[in-house]
Amino acid sequence: MSAQYALSLIKFPALLVFATLVWSVNGNAATATGDAQNLDSLYRQVAASPIRTDDDRQVDASRKPVEFLQFANVRPGMLVLDVATGRGYTTQLLALAVGNSGTVWAQADKPRQELTKRLADHPQPNIIPVVRPYDDPVPDDAPKLDLITIILNYHDIAYMPVDRARMNQRLFGALKSGGHLIVIDHSAKKGEGVTVAKTLHRIDESVVLSELQQAGFKLEQEGDFLHNPSDPREQAFFHMKMPTDSFALRFVKP
Template sequence: MRHIAFAAALAFALAGCAEDTPAEPPATRYSPDRYQQAITDIGRLDDLASDAQRLPGELLAFAQVDRGEVVGDYIMGGGYVTRLLAIAVGRQGKVYAFQPDEFIAADAQYATDQDQTVRRYTDAQGTELNVFALRGPLADPGWPEPLDTIITVMNFHDLYRDTVPAGTPDAVSRMLFDSLKPGGVLVVVDHQAADDAGVDAAQSLHRMDRNLAMTALTEAGFLLEAESDLYARPEDPRTASVFDEGLRKRSDQFAWRLRRPQ
């Protein structure tokens, strides 16, 4: 009994000390080391070969992802970001992994990738635990609740391709804004086009004219909070397709953290 009482007193004292300790500044709290559990998770073994180039800890730190958050992976692709978020938000958090109908119609592998990723985070009965699959049109993912954070990586340029309806970039930007809680965060990473390359760069080079993207997002109401050079590749002339030999996975990319005002 004495040991129990001592332990309780110690816990109370430590709790009091924690309350008196100044909160860590955001730059300290959101460091890549904070996300080691997510990075080294066994469900990501197939992703490790890409980590040196995709910098998962740095991405999560830039996005300022917290445990318990409700997060959307907008256009999840092969599921790399979804698998990171699944552990980063913890069991009390949720990840909505969205795959557009338009992508699945063009290539059924997108549906397979989504199914395989979400299956890793289900129980023995196949019930989704904290990762939930969503499918729908690009501008209407059907998020079932407001989100703390949305991340979209190397996909924003696809909104400008001629295979999607006119007006899609503006419609998606408004949807992303409306889908976040007040104060919520949108992280956008994409292949960077040459300055003033325009819409054609999205179609022919799979690159995003940053001015076009920023205009769509700020007109929707977003405020740019931070820009990172995590994926800067100054040697990339930004005039060739990102799939060209020697350039694939080495393109110059911008990374933005935008916020919906409170």
């Protein structure tokens, strides 16, 4: 635990509970009882962590970090790969939830200054930045993973010169049996496929389902916590005054 983070615990007494759950030596406080209520408490403490940025909090209303962690069933000690880390919003949530006995590899196709700054401001030794191409995103020395996430970026990968079939096969091979892949993205209209991936930054949910099932993944659950039926699906998210209609898919490796 960094000195700066230790000081934050003094300033924010409620985080003593968070520290007990997440930064304990064995990293298994939340799972010791197997109590879902304890996990929900952990997730709320993660979302409230003072090391998260003001920019993060501004988008929390539309991205719903607690509901995301619940849907992904993140637990202390997990080994996680966050594909297309971007600013590190999701990476940091995952790292706080898995604690010091877990690890999050933050993959990007090139170094991300936002992630570098985030870690410089609040070092988290359980986050490992990884620069690798999207069609081969898994670190060579990574052990078998419990969880992989691709959050609001499958559509970007879809218009890049990426072999998505190869990428998905690598992700499938990287997971433990029973491990999960979470994909969340902005919904395109049905039948649009990937045709609006670059212009509207959206993708047809059926494309994601088909491509990942072809790689061997089984759909385990669909989440509705990011659905917005008022979204006509005709604009990019950065042009909208309301949250996009987004789908959330949880796949499992048999």
